[in-house]
Structure formats: C-alpha cells, structure tokens
Amino acid sequence: MPQFESHFFSSLIFWEVVSFAILFFVLYKFAFPGILSMLEEREKKIKDSLDQAEHHRSEAERKFKEYEAKLNAAAKEAEGILAAAKERAQRLMEENEQRMTVEAERIKGDATREIDRERRKAIQDIRAQTTDLALLVAEKVVQRSLNEADNRKFADDALEALSKSYQQ
C-alpha cells in the first residue's frame, strides 16, 4: 500500500503538525470566539424571549383572574343592592300601611269623640230649651210669676225627674 511507504512519513507528519498548529491558532483567535459568543448570545436572546413570553402569559392570566374576581364582586354587589332595595321597599310599604291604619284609627276616634260631644251638646241644648219651655208652660199654668230662685228650683226638679225618666 502506498500509505505505508515510510519515505513520506516525515514530511507528512511535519506539515500536518505545522498546518494543524496554524489552523488551531487562526480558529482560536479569529473564528471560535465570535461563533461561540454569537451562539451564546442567540441562546440568551431566545431564552429571554421565552422567559418574557412566559412572564406575559402569567401576567395576562393574573389580570384575567383579577378581572374575573372584580366582575364576580360587582355582580355580588349588584345583587346585594337589589336585595337591599327590595327590602327597603317592602319595609316602606309596611310602614306606610301601618301609618295609614294608625291614621285611620285616629280619624275614626276623632270622629267618634266629635259625634259624642255634639250629642252631649245637643242634649244640653235640648235640656236648656226644655227648661225654658217648661217654665213658660208652668208660668202660663200658675199664672203668676214665682221668684226667679223658686222658678229655677222647680224647673230643675222637674228636669231631674224628666231626665231620670228619659234615661230609663
């Protein structure tokens, strides 16, 4: 095999070492740092972007939850307000009704008292007129005028008897 001709080994090995050393130096100095840093930069960028996306996602989720909670709270509050309004209306209605009843009761009472007073007054009037009438009649019958005190006494007695009989 031509590859085992040892005549070429020294030159092959020498130039291999030299070429490798040069390539090593060149790549080490000018190629690898740039490419490696570029790779790292891109990895970092991608990682950052993913992190950011994740952050945004969680933020959005948090906001959503927050809004949902707010919405729920608002709904609950509205319900509460509605219930309170209903209760208030109910209470007002009941209050009104009660007041009306009391008022009606009062008016009725007033009216009853008024009637009673009117009745008493009427009786009083009738009594006075009756006294005068009786006096007049008695005067006519006796034909003489008793003194005022006697008059009054007779009349009162008569009236007493009259009212007694009336009450019975």
Place this chain on the structure above:
Amino acid sequence: MEDNPLHPFELHDWIPIALGGLDISINKAVVFMWIAVSLAAVVMIMAGSSRKLVPGKLQNLAEIMVDFIRTMIMETMGKEGMRFFPFIGTLFVFILFCNLLGMIPGSYTVTSQIAVTAVFAFVVYGISLVVGFMLHGVKFLGVLIPPGTPGWLVPLMIPIEIMSQLARPISLAVRLFANMTAGHVLLGVLFGMAISGGLLIGWLPFVFTVGINVLEVGIAFIQAYIFTMLSCVYLGDAFHLHGHDDHAH
C-alpha cells in the same frame, strides 16, 4: 494505471526540502492539506465575523458545526471540557475539510494517510493520559480496573485493560485511514469496471459509483464525527475516572 486501485494514494516528492536531517518535501498530500486548512480557515473566519442574529448560510453552517462540537464536548466531558474546545474544534474542522476535499476527483484525501491519522490519534491519546495523571495522579492507573471487578479477577483484568487502552489510539488511527482509503478504492474499482465494461454492461458499476459517491460524502462527515467523538470520550474518561465507562468502546 487504472488496474491498480491504490494508484491514487501514491505520492511523489514535488519539491524536495530537507530541514536539518528531516525530509519535509512537498508532495500532493501536503499541498491538499494546505488547501483544506486554508479553506477551513477562510470559511470559519468569514462565518465568525458575520455576527447576524438571523444567520446567513455560511454563518449557519459554521454555527451548526461549532454547536455540534460544543454539544459533543458537553455530553462527554461536561462544562470543564470546554477548555478543550479549540483543540477538539480544530481537529473536527481539519479532518472534515480533508475528508470532503478528498471527494473532489483528482484531489488527494489527506486523511487516507495512516501517518496523518496516527499522529492525531496518538496526540489525542497522549493528551488524555496527561490530563488523567494531572487530575488524578497515580489513581488514574485505576482506569485499568473497571469498577465492580472482583478482587481475584484483577490480575486478569489489568492485561486486558492495557490491551484495550493500547487499542484506543490504534483503532482511532486505523478507523479513519481505512474508511477513507476503502471508499476511494471501492470508487476506483467500480469506475475501472465502468470504463472497461463498455456501454453494454458498464452503466451498472457507473450507477454504483454515483451511489457510493453520495455515501462517501456521508462517510466523510461521519468519520470526522466519530474521530472527534471518540477523542472527547477518551478525554472525558481522563476527566471523570470511571465516570463514562459505558461510552468507552
């Protein structure tokens, strides 16, 4: 000339040079080594200097290569192995460009020279030994006794492990050399058949030639990968004594 499929591997001194007593004559292999190294340097420098966030074709290619090597090192040696990145990276790029350059008809496959592959193999193995002894001292000799070996087996295991250790650089060198040589020999033989077979039957080996050529491009990548991968594994063994034994062979 076509009768001998090994003919393409023959070398002739083009410019005889002697350095002291050392013969460092320029021949075809040396010239193609220079071409491969120049191409590698130009491609990698151009790729490294264009620092775009969204890479172009060349930058992408170089970045894939660098990332590939980096991943390989991380997996076999861990983070401290990144100190070897320039060496492993240069090794990969050197072998890959030599392998691929050899695919051009009329060129020379530098990695089909056993001397070239042997130097790489022994340098890699030598570095792994140096690193191993520097990190672990005499305890690195424990690499000869696989973990879990029962005491009475130790006298048997040590010679076997010595053989296996010696086989590492040899297999590393021979694998690359043999793969590169065999592919080209096969291509040469098939192409010779295509020429001598004439139109009537010669198209068959010619079709094979095309197929094998595609395969050879793949092998150029795969062998560069295997060589650097095994280098990483051997260096990794030196880093973590008994840590990666399952990768070793």
